Amino acid sequence: MDVIVVGLGAMGSAAVHQLARRGVDVLGIDRHSPPHTFGSSHGETRITRRLTLEGAEYAPLAVRSHEWWRRIEAETGASVLTACGVLNLADHAADAGAFAVHERAAAAYDIDYELLDAAALRDRFPQFRVEDTRVGLLEPGGGFVRPEAAISAQLELAERYGAQLHRGERVLAVEAAASAVTVRTDAATYTADQVVLCAGSWLAGLLDDPGLARLFGVYRQVLHWFGIEGSRQDFTPGRFPTFIWDGVSRADEYFYGFPSVDGATVKVATGQLDHRTPDPDTLDRTVAPDEAAGFHQAMISGRLPGVSARATRSQVCMYTVTPDEAFVIDRLPGRERVLVASPCSGHGFKHSAAIGEALAELVTDGATTLDLTPFAFGRFTR
Ligand SMILES: Cc1cc2nc3c(=O)[nH]c(=O)nc-3n(C[C@H](O)[C@H](O)[C@H](O)COP(=O)(O)OP(=O)(O)OC[C@H]3O[C@@H](n4cnc5c(N)ncnc54)[C@H](O)[C@@H]3O)c2cc1C
Structure with missing residues (x-):
């Protein structure tokens, strides 16, 4: 397995879609069956705008996401934006x-x-x-944006491009070593080259560093x-x-x-x-x-x-x-094979399609087209 994506809500569905689109061997795991009503991505509607109130650094993410919503609509027939x-x-x-x-x-x-x-x-x-x-x-x-439709459409595309999706399977632990990452669930144990954590409100429970967990x-x-x-x-x-x-x-x-x-x-x-x-x-x-x-x-x-x-x-x-209400999208400090995507603080959905693309670029190329430096862990740990 090249990559495991933990959590298939707004961020995970975008990540697994973008990774599968690039031909990456990807497994997506979610404890529920997204879209569902237990996390952060339900309720029919999410505000979207490209003139982002939260700061100019977000505008490119929203602009790119609007392009993706239209493309996802064209490829699936879903009504997203x-x-x-x-x-x-x-x-x-x-x-x-x-x-x-x-x-x-x-x-x-x-x-x-x-x-x-x-x-x-x-x-x-x-x-x-x-x-x-x-x-x-x-x-x-x-x-x-319609969150449930956006998630369903991206999961549909992910499967169309070859992703494996395990619904109703809970990740219990993520253990990173120098050569691979082990993901233990309530059903099996997997290894992958890289893992992307998109667990939303449950993210802190998957981090073994209490200082980092407290950020969320x-x-x-x-x-x-x-x-x-x-x-x-x-x-x-x-x-x-x-x-x-x-x-x-x-x-x-x-x-x-x-x-x-x-x-x-x-x-x-x-x-x-x-x-x-x-x-x-x-x-x-x-x-x-x-x-x-x-x-x-x-x-x-x-x-x-x-x-x-x-x-x-x-x-x-x-x-x-997070303490500054900005996103965290970065490699886990000291665990280069584990990526964290926590773009919530109440304003993440509108940016999620582009964040999925950026995560896929990070995994495959080690760098992103859009600037993610404002969302690094380093701003809290310096
Ligand atoms: C009320 C509300 C209003 C909002 N309004 C807006 C808005 O108007 N505009 C906007 O842009 N954003 C808005 N947001 C923010 C936006 O909805 C979030 O940024 C986004 O939904 C977060 O997605 P996520 O993928 O991080 O989390 P989620 O969509 O919750 O996904 C996390 C997934 O991880 C899974 N998971 C967790 N733990 C495990 C585990 N151990 N094993 C397996 N799976 C696991 C969960 O089942 C879940 O499916 C709002 C949020 C809320 C709550």
Whole structure:
């Protein structure tokens, strides 16, 4: 075996697809049967934009991923990317720095965008009730990616190109020696030249260095679907964008949402980083009814009058967050044959197809076309 990929969620499905495409003898192993609802890659939609708020170093990953989503769609017939536009609703004065990042990325990658003042926002998107100080940055080519469809399509392509996929098999240990890596599972023991760890929130449990394991904190997240009051047409993709309501002056006001994919509900959520979860397997996956009601009251009420307080469902998901909320994509220090891909911190999906390609390049060529140096372990261990 040339390579074993541990975990077949967003990152692992992209990695196994890209490796198989290059003719690498690759085995992908997942303890569940992806796509599934136990990790970080479920819930129908993920924001995608190439004008990345998180920093200019991410733009090339998103740009390349958009190219891959379209290619994956063409090769499988799946619907992965919906370019319904993505709207960042910010306080203009406070967010000037972030908009400057956008302008540089837009120029560098030829990405269309529009700036909308409060009057233009009310005219174009009357679904939002915005204050006079709010400004919008609309990227028409952004929108959302369907995580389950993206994972299924990449696993389908991986198998088409010859990858072996073992679902429902749990990796218990990864032991790296000078000449090979041994992967022990609950079913068998394998050896490979290289291993790529894409275990999402379970990554820390596979690292034998407690200092490195501590870098990956797991946080419970909750997604809510609320019913639409009034015209459902007003919330369809095309009429209503994927959006981020930035609480720049008040961080507790940050939330995001999507156009309706089922014609009846709108999905909204926020990032929750208050309580680190000690073990992803004991995460509380229940959502009390008052959690949804509290979310609606705090975030939606008064801002999206067409979105009712009636939650039709809520779902729990996990962020894996590093201390600087940036990714780790690197070889494991002291274990050159083991690669780690932990690009979560709540913003990884949009970059995942390109990260899979970069991982495959690292495995086969030892170097990547896209610059991954901002995501090295070294920034924490220096
Ligand atoms: C609520 C929420 C909202 C988000 N919103 C956005 C967004 O709008 N835009 C965006 O770009 N990103 C977003 N993200 C982040 C994005 O979804 C993640 O970056 C991405 O899903 C992480 O993928 P992953 O492959 O690392 O983890 P996962 O998809 O969870 O995959 C890990 C896999 O490893 C398997 N595994 C774990 N341990 C083992 C083991 N021992 N043996 C075998 N298999 C194992 C698991 O079963 C799982 O399938 C969001 C995340 C969450 C949770």
